[in-house]
Amino acid sequence: MELCCLVEYLAIFMGIGLLGAAVSIFTKKKRDLNGKHVLITGGSSGIGLGVAHDVARRGASVTLVARNVANLEKALEDVRSTASKAGAGGKVQTFSADISGDPEKIASLVKDAESSQGPIYMLVNCAGFSRAMKFEDISPQLAKQMMDVNFMGSVIITQEVVRSMKQQQEGIIVFTSSLGGLLGIYGFTLYTAAKGALVKLAEALCQEVKPYNITVTVCYPPDTDTPGFEEENKTKPVETKLISESAGLFKADEVAHKLVEDALRGSFCSTTGFEGFMLTTLCAGMGPITDAASFLAQVFLTGLFRSISAFYLWSFDRIVYQEHQKRLASKKSE
Ligand SMILES: NC(=O)c1ccc[n+]([C@@H]2O[C@H](COP(=O)([O-])OP(=O)(O)OC[C@H]3O[C@@H](n4cnc5c(N)ncnc54)[C@H](OP(=O)(O)O)[C@@H]3O)[C@@H](O)[C@H]2O)c1
Ligand SMILES: *[C@@H]1O[C@H](CO)[C@@H](O)[C@H](O)[C@H]1NC(C)=O
Ligand SMILES: *[C@@H]1O[C@H](CO)[C@@H](O)[C@H](O)[C@H]1NC(C)=O
Secondary structure (H helix, E strand, C coil), rough: CCCHHHHHHHHHHHHHHHHHHHHHHHHCCCCCCCCCCCEEEEEEEHHHHHHHHHHHHHHCEEEEEEECCHHHHHHHHHHHHHHHHHHCCCCCCECCCCCCCCCHHHHHHHHHHHHCCCCEEEEEEECCCCCCCCCCCCCHHHHHHHHHHHHHHHHHHHHHHHHHHHCCEEEEEEECHHHHCCCCCCCCHHHHHEEEEEEEEHHHHHHHHHHHHHCEEEEEECCEEEEHHHHHHCCCCHHHHHHCCCCCCHHHHHHHHHHHHHHHHHHEEECCCHHHHHHHHHCCCCCCCHHHHHHHHHHHHHHHHHHHHHHHHHHHHHHHHHHHHHHHHHHCCC
8 A cells, every 4th residue: 555655656756756847958048148238267278268259150259268379379360260151240359368367357357348348148167177197196286276266267357247137137167077077087086076066166166157048058078179178288198198098088179169069059968979868977965957958868868877986996996906006017027
């Protein structure tokens, strides 16, 4: 009798869930960027530059923020030509600044950007970097820089932009984490900590800004072929290379396009490829529920994906063990 009740409850509960899912699929409409202002940190290179091209094609005005002036100039011209080829009328401007620098400078940058191109409708935090190395080899300076740029750099400018978005009663905020922000990977201790911190920040912020019609999206790129990735590749321990290789290497434009599409839909997670889908589903936890398809995947696939994770984790451990053995052997033969 009691078991029977439980089954009924479960059936009703799942029925309501599925109905809700179906309704939300058909009623949720994608926002558009025509005539809107998009600010992209790290917009002069890699994924951020890909986002700039993508939103310019959709008719947005674009502000690019990065440090190197020559790279900004080059990006400015490229994005302008993309906009004009697409027949889109958006403007493009650039600001040279260190996002981990003086908060007052960031505040005045946001003010200047808005006074020339209107209120920021979408903020894409893409500036960031990674260095893979063994934990004890990371200098205190590098450790601090990794947190300052990847984490605090997104915090400071987002605080500034959120104030303005709340007044507008609309907006989209994107944080760029990493698949490495969802699980520990050899060589990425500090990077994982910084990128993982962004995820929890985004979960809490999402709840705060929802009444103001502002959505939050976290992008989790897999390995993506960018200048930043090439730089990281130069000093990467072989373990890190072998472990992260299992998710493949993606094109910046593909990751950027998916980021924009998911952000316009208001989805909390954005990722590319099977490993990305598996990890974001598996790590959803108490994250916000923003779309039916992801929610259903989380409800029905978490157990399966946790089982699959055992094979991945086993193969990662094997890589680390084998490389360790190789090093021991080469030391002995010296
Ligand atoms: N590529 C990948 O495989 C991968 C994977 C997972 C996550 N991600 C993340 O995705 C984001 C973009 O990566 P990417 O590979 O496209 O990087 P990228 O090619 O190195 O581009 C990084 C951009 O950020 C800017 N930047 C870096 N530090 C900055 C600072 N302190 N202040 C202002 N701007 C700064 C850079 O310009 P300046 O140097 O001139 O300032 C550049 O425009 C990063 O957050 C990265 O951690 C990348
Ligand atoms: C929320 O923002 C969207 C644009 O992002 C706008 O179309 C819509 O009217 C806004 N809704 C409210 C209730 O302000
Ligand atoms: C990364 O470095 C290795 C050499 O250590 C090289 O074979 C590989 O092509 C590099 N990959 C990229 C994408 O630069």
